[in-house]
Amino acid sequence: MSKGQATKASILHEALQVASTVGFEALSIGQLAERTEMSKSGLFAHFRSKEQLQLQALDHAAAWFTDAVVRPTLKASRGEPRVRELFERWLVWETEVFPGGCVFIAGSNEYDDQPGLMHDSVVNHQRDWAEFITTVAGTAVSEGHFRPDLDTGQFTFLLQGLMLGYHHAARLLRDPRAVDRTRSAFEQLLASSR
Amino acid sequence: MSKGQATKASILHEALQVASTVGFEALSIGQLAERTEMSKSGLFAHFRSKEQLQLQALDHAAAWFTDAVVRPTLKASRGEPRVRELFERWLVWETEVFPGGCVFIAGSNEYDDQPGLMHDSVVNHQRDWAEFITTVAGTAVSEGHFRPDLDTGQFTFLLQGLMLGYHHAARLLRDPRAVDRTRSAFEQLLASSR
DNA sequence: AGCAGAATAGTACGACCGTTCGTTTCTGTC
DNA sequence: GACAGAAACGAACGGTCGTACTATTCTGCT
Numbered sequence: 001m002s003k004g005q006a007t008k009a010s011i012l013h014e015a016l017q018v019a020s021t022v023g024f025e026a027l028s029i030g031q032l033a034e035r036t037e038m039s040k041s042g043l044f045a046h047f048r049s050k051e052q053l054q055l056q057a058l059d060h061a062a063a064w065f066t067d068a069v070v071r072p073t074l075k076a077s078r079g080e081p082r083v084r085e086l087f088e089r090w091l092v093w094e095t096e097v098f099p100g101g102c103v104f105i106a107g108s109n110e111y112d113d114q115p116g117l118m119h120d121s122v123v124n125h126q127r128d129w130a131e132f133i134t135t136v137a138g139t140a141v142s143e144g145h146f147r148p149d150l151d152t153g154q155f156t157f158l159l160q161g162l163m164l165g166y167h168h169a170a171r172l173l174r175d176p177r178a179v180d181r182t183r184s185a186f187e188q189l190l191a192s193s194r
Numbered sequence: 195m196s197k198g199q200a201t202k203a204s205i206l207h208e209a210l211q212v213a214s215t216v217g218f219e220a221l222s223i224g225q226l227a228e229r230t231e232m233s234k235s236g237l238f239a240h241f242r243s244k245e246q247l248q249l250q251a252l253d254h255a256a257a258w259f260t261d262a263v264v265r266p267t268l269k270a271s272r273g274e275p276r277v278r279e280l281f282e283r284w285l286v287w288e289t290e291v292f293p294g295g296c297v298f299i300a301g302s303n304e305y306d307d308q309p310g311l312m313h314d315s316v317v318n319h320q321r322d323w324a325e326f327i328t329t330v331a332g333t334a335v336s337e338g339h340f341r342p343d344l345d346t347g348q349f350t351f352l353l354q355g356l357m358l359g360y361h362h363a364a365r366l367l368r369d370p371r372a373v374d375r376t377r378s379a380f381e382q383l384l385a386s387s388r
Numbered sequence: 389a390g391c392a393g394a395a396t397a398g399t400a401c402g403a404c405c406g407t408t409c410g411t412t413t414c415t416g417t418c
Numbered sequence: 419g420a421c422a423g424a425a426a427c428g429a430a431c432g433g434t435c436g437t438a439c440t441a442t443t444c445t446g447c448t
Binding site: 020021022023025026099100101105106108109110111112113114122123126127130153154157158160161162163164165166167168169171172173177178181184185188192 | 214215216217219220293294295299300302303304305306307308316317320321324347348351352354355356357358359360361362363365366367371372375378379382386
């Protein structure tokens with residue numbers, strides 16, 4: 001990896017730390033330059049526009065997410081164990097990776113009603129993720145772990161809502177019971193899917 | 195109502211329209227002055243700081259929410275009917291009231307990791323709301339509609355997650371099945387609470 | 389009708405924003 | 419070790435931000 005690529009990666013990493021707490025729109029070139037100990041113009045040269053910085057930060061997070069959640073999930077054995085692995089990895093992602101919580105949730109809420117490239121990118125990433133969950137649930141069906149008439153789309157919808165609820169309770173309300181509540185809800189979801 | 199109070203109310207109303215799509219932090223005095231056809235300074239005089247504008251906009255939304263959701267809910271007959279009323283009113287609130295979706299969800303995500311008066315206010319409103327849901331669920335228990343050993347805190351947690359999931363699916367992903375999914379999940383939640 | 393105070397407007401401020409441009413410093417290759 | 423291109427810097431731009439002042443216009447009461 002060349003020098004330029006390395007700096008760029010570290011900028012994007014730092015950008016995600018900031019974006020997780022203040023959002024992507026509140027990212028500012030100047031502040032980011034300070035945190036990375038670069039000049040504004042030197043940092044800017046890597047992206048040539050703020051929108052590009054935001055987009056590439058989001059893609060950086062997506063690549064990270066793939067490493068941390070998607071790939072390990074696919075390594076677990078098919079069926080319910082894989083669903084469990086997905087859940088556990090996802091929970092860790094929500095909890096530990098960023099100081100301000102999941103950047104995708106942040107992005108989803110920032111751009112849900114604001115047109116532009118960021119909106120489109122966020123939507124695409126979320127659609128991919130939802131599709132992935134649905135597929136994993138599908139393998140649990142075909143393995144016979146889940147009932148054959150399970151609506152895997154509904155399963156995904158419920159799991160997504162569960163995670164958003166966890167984020168809300170844990171992040172905003174600092175509810176110490178949030179993890180337990182989430183785990184027990186997940187078990188109930190599994191039970192009703194068998 | 196005096197002239198000043200009327201203008202202030204209309205400013206807050208407009209502020210909420212904007213905040214629902216771009217968030218509370220992205221509210222700007224200048225832009226808001228344009229939309230309300232006032233001078234920046236004339237508008238500013240009503241609040242004396244941007245933070246006060248944000249706080250009062252949030253309180254304005256809370257008062258509105260009380261009228262639109264809380265009061266009608268309390269008018270429904272105790273027990274499960276009241277829980278249903280809460281759900282339906284809440285769903286309408288999420289869907290129809292603001293052009294950019296629920297301002298509390300917006301606020302929750304903006305301030306979950308940023309200290310300050312806005313953070314505290316958002317948390318307080320959300321705690322009040324959660325407490326209200328729990329209480330309503332409690333009446334369904336005491337009326338004998340829900341099982342006596344129901345964990346009403348868990349019920350609230352699940353319902354909150356369900357609504358966040360709805361918001362996510364309907365707003366960001368524009369999933370036309372979002373309402374149906376939410377309703378059917380709600381029915382399942384009721385069933386498992388009886 | 390006139391007056392007091394509320395409500396609104398006008399202007400200016402320093403700070404920061406994203407972006408541009410020309411210059412300087414560093415890196416990797418021969 | 420020289421040279422070319424990549425990488426980073428410094429200074430400046432027009433614009434918007436929140437806020438502070440003073441001045442003007444409007445409202446409601448007597």
